[in-house]
Structures are given as C-alpha cells and as structure tokens.
Amino acid sequence: MSEIKTIVVNRSAYADNDLEANALRAYLKDRGVFVVNLMSSPGAGKTTTLTKLINVLKKDLRIGVMEADIDSDVDAISIAKNTGVKSIQLHTSGMCHLDAGMTKKGLDGINISDLDLVFLENVGNLVCPAEFDTGASMDIMILSIPEGDDKPLKYPLVFEKCDLVIINKIDALPYFDFDLEKCKKAIKIRNPNATIIPISAKTGENIDQVAIYFKEKIQNWKEK
Amino acid sequence: MSEIKTIVVNRSAYADNDLEANALRAYLKDRGVFVVNLMSSPGAGKTTTLTKLINVLKKDLRIGVMEADIDSDVDAISIAKNTGVKSIQLHTSGMCHLDAGMTKKGLDGINISDLDLVFLENVGNLVCPAEFDTGASMDIMILSIPEGDDKPLKYPLVFEKCDLVIINKIDALPYFDFDLEKCKKAIKIRNPNATIIPISAKTGENIDQVAIYFKEKIQNWKEK
Numbered sequence: 382m383s384e385i386k387t388i389v390v391n392r393s394a395y396a397d398n399d400l401e402a403n404a405l406r407a408y409l410k411d412r413g414v415f416v417v418n419l420m421s422s423p424g425a426g427k428t429t430t431l432t433k434l435i436n437v438l439k440k441d442l443r444i445g446v447m448e449a450d451i452d453s454d455v456d457a458i459s460i461a462k463n464t465g466v467k468s469i470q471l472h473t474s475g476m477c478h479l480d481a482g483m484t485k486k487g488l489d490g491i492n493i494s495d496l497d498l499v500f501l502e503n504v505g506n507l508v509c510p511a512e513f514d515t516g517a518s519m520d521i522m523i524l525s526i527p528e529g530d531d532k533p534l535k536y537p538l539v540f541e542k543c544d545l546v547i548i549n550k551i552d553a554l555p556y557f558d559f560d561l562e563k564c565k566k567a568i569k570i571r572n573p574n575a576t577i578i579p580i581s582a583k584t585g586e587n588i589d590q591v592a593i594y595f596k597e598k599i600q601n602w603k604e605k
Numbered sequence: 606m607s608e609i610k611t612i613v614v615n616r617s618a619y620a621d622n623d624l625e626a627n628a629l630r631a632y633l634k635d636r637g638v639f640v641v642n643l644m645s646s647p648g649a650g651k652t653t654t655l656t657k658l659i660n661v662l663k664k665d666l667r668i669g670v671m672e673a674d675i676d677s678d679v680d681a682i683s684i685a686k687n688t689g690v691k692s693i694q695l696h697t698s699g700m701c702h703l704d705a706g707m708t709k710k711g712l713d714g715i716n717i718s719d720l721d722l723v724f725l726e727n728v729g730n731l732v733c734p735a736e737f738d739t740g741a742s743m744d745i746m747i748l749s750i751p752e753g754d755d756k757p758l759k760y761p762l763v764f765e766k767c768d769l770v771i772i773n774k775i776d777a778l779p780y781f782d783f784d785l786e787k788c789k790k791a792i793k794i795r796n797p798n799a800t801i802i803p804i805s806a807k808t809g810e811n812i813d814q815v816a817i818y819f820k821e822k823i824q825n826w827k828e829k
Contacts, residue, residue, distance in 0.1 A: 422752075424753045451732065451759065452758070455755060477701065477732035505760075506730055506731070508701035508730050527648060527752075528646075528751075531679060534679060535647070535674055536729075552780075556776075556777055556780055557777075
C-alpha cells in the first residue's frame with residue numbers, strides 16, 4: 382500500500398479565502414460531490430472513526446478521503462488498506478491548517494468525477510483549522526473523552542462552526558473524569574444547533590447513527 | 606478565586622521574534638528566573654501535571670504560572686486554588702501560540718522579582734507553538750497515552766524542540782493500544798537527546814522524577 386499519492390499543498394495565492402471557499406462550495410454543488418471537513422485535536426480518533434464510518438457508508442456512496450498532515454503518510458495508507466476507498470495524502474508543508482485553495486488542489490488530485498462524498502481529514506489542531514473556511518459542504522469535529530469536558534469552554538470557535546460534534550472514546554468513560562451531560566450543555570451554549578453523537582470508534586458503538594446522519598444530510602443537500 | 610489577573614497578549618510588534626526571544630532569555634538569566642515553556646495537544650494534562658509538580662517543587666523554589674488560553678480563566682484559577690502559587694491568565698486574542706513579545710508581556714504582568722521558576726502553559730496545540738520561540742529557558746512537552754504512539758511521526762517539530770518529553774496518563778495504558786517502547790524510539794529518532802519520563806498526573810506516579818529533573822536542570826543553568 383506504499384503507492385499512496387501524496388500532494389504537497391500550501392497557502393493559497395488568493396488573498397480572500399472566504400471568496401474562494403464559497404466558489405469551491407458552488408463548484409462541488411454543481412458536481413453533486415459532498416465534502417466533509419473533519420477537525421479534532423491530535424489523537425482524538427479521526428482516522429479510526431472515518432475507517433469505521435466509511436465501511437458502513439460505502440455500500441451506498443462512492444467515497445474518497447484526503448488525509449492532511451504536516452508529515453507522514455500513515456493515515457492515507459491506513460484508510461486505503463482498511464476501507465478500500467480512494468485515499469490520498471496532503472502534505473501541508475508545515476502549515477497548521479487547510480484553506481480553500483489547498484482543499485481545491487487536493488480535490489483536483491483525488492479526482493472527484495466518480496465520487497459522491499469526500500472526507501477531508503484536517504490537521505490535528507483545535508485552533509487554526511477552525512479559522513479557515515476550506516470550502517467544504519459541512520464542518521464536523523471529534524472531541525474525545527480523554528481530552529476533558531472543558532474543551533468547549535477553551536476552544537470556542539471550532540465548536541461554534543461544527544454542525545456535528547462526535548464525542549469519541551466513550552468506551553473509556555469509566556477511566557476518566559468526564560461529565561458527558563455537562564459537556565453536551567457546554568457545546569450547546571457554543572452552538573445551539575449542533576448535533577452531538579457520542580461514539581466509540583474502537584468498539585463501533587453508535588457508528589450507525591453517524592452513518593444515518595450523513596445519509597440524511599447528503600439527501601437534504603441534494604434536494605436543496 | 607475569581608480575582609485571577611488576566612492579561613490580553615497578542616502578536617508582538619517586533620518583526621524578528623528570534624532576536625526578541627534571545628534577548629528575553631538573557632534578561633531572565635540576569636535575573637536568575639528559569640522559565641519553562643510547556644506545550645501539548647488540548648487535554649494532554651498540562652494543568653494537572655503542573656499542579657502535582659508544583660506541589661513537590663514549591664518547598665524549594667518560588668514558582669509562578671502563566672496560563673495561556675484563547676478563552677476562559679479556568680486553568681489559572683485551578684492552579685492558584687490547588688497549589689497556592691502566583692498564577693495569571695494570558696488571553697491570546699484568538700492566536701494559536703505565544704511568541705517572545707507575548708511571553709515578555711506576561712512576565713511583566715506576573716512580576717518575576719520574587720520568583721525562581723515560571724511555568725508558561727502554552728496554548729493546547731502541537732503545531733504552531735513549536736514554530737515560535739517564546740524566549741523561555743527551556744521547552745518541554747506532554748504527550749498523553751490516548752493520543753497514540755504515532756504522534757512523533759506526525760508532529761515532528763515539537764518533538765525536535767523539546768528537551769523533556771513527559772508521557773502522561775500511563776494509568777490508562779491498559780485501555781489503549783499504545784506501545785510505549787515504540788513511542789520512545791520514535792521520539793529518539795526526532796530528538797536523540799530528549800529525556801523521556803512516563804508519568805500519571807492523576808495518580809502522581811513518577812512526578813518525583815520530573816521534580817528531580819527540574820531541580821538538576823535549574824542548578825546546571827545557574828552554574829553556567
């Protein structure tokens with residue numbers, strides 16, 4: 382699996398990222414390709430969650446994955462090996478986030494003509510990725526139990542931006558001081574419209590709920 | 606404890622951060638104040654580790670803490686309450702890291718004239734803080750077990766920069782697929798001189814080792 386395609390992406394030449402992001406969203410809508418920007422801290426379980434989720438969704442949707450990292454190709458290789466879907470690695474040249482230009486370069490590289498759904502795994506970072514619109518059709522995030530229930534308080538922007546907050550590693554709840562209800566309330570203060578789904582990517586618990594969420598979301602988006 | 610002092614810090618006016626960082630290090634050396642820049646992902650356990658460590662070190666050293674966050678004062682309040690040492694909150698105005706100018710502003714705010722050791726808890730982020738020299742006397746980081754043993758592969762710079770890597774939450778080792786020896790090897794590839802100390806901030810395991818490390822480090826620094 383070492384033949385994973387790697388694309389070096391870095392800061393867009395466009396001064397106005399928001400303009401470029403909106404143009405990219407319109408371009409994707411025209412082509413019927415739904416792109417999900419997935420954000421989290423390092424190690425929250427983005428790749429494991431995507432693997433489990435894709436193995437449910439791939440029966441109904443043609444899926445591609447773009448794995449953004451500062452260095453290494455381990456995630457793209459892992460996704461390709463464990464799901465069989467088209468997967469490429471984006472190297473950000475040290476950059477801590479993706480912008481719309483970088484995302485477009487990645488989408489050109491993966492070739493979206495035969496895809497319905499593309500997951501963009503952003504750089505593991507709760508701060509900077511939230512500040513830059515990637516042009517994706519929607520933003521989602523993963524918060525994991527070991528990180529603590531105070532994160533919505535400390536990293537407000539990413540919680541405000543995400544339509545879906547997945548709370549991962551609930552299998553580890555007995556071993557950590559994490560108050561799930563307190564955390565849900567804190568997320569709702571930041572973003573009253575957020576959907577919150579607690580899961581365990583490790584055991585597969587509630588992955589089916591996330592799959593149903595995406596199928597409905599994509600259906601609504603197509604009908605708009 | 607709600608009277609915690611909060612200082613808003615943001616990007617330095619100085620173009621050359623490295624110059625300013627070196628000047629700050631010299632200023633601190635003149636005054637005999639050792640400043641430790643502590644980096645990690647969100648939720649790796651920086652505040653809990655500092656609390657346990659300070660309660661050992663405060664018998665021998667006059668300690669201050671500067672807690673940097675985008676928002677909220679919970680960490681500075683927690684440190685003050687649980688250790689009794691001087692603690693202030695730095696708000697970064699949305700910035701994802703600290704630079705030397707921001708650090709200097711914080712040090713002026715905490716008043717270092719009666720301190721031997723200041724811990725600077727950087728913004729929770731494995732990418733950007735590693736790119737900016739804060740002017741601290743040394744850089745250290747915490748990696749936690751739930752984040753995974755592949756992090757030295759994916760976030761190279763922070764591992765290259767840190768003289769001390771604390772591996773936290775070893776009490777959770779039985780519940781996660783984390784290969785401690787593999788991780789230590791990966792850290793040594795990035796930084797052959799790094800000292801690695803596995804701890805549990807929760808149970809207190811090996812906190813005494815970290816305390817001994819700092820006492821020796823500060824002694825050597827004073828004698829230089």
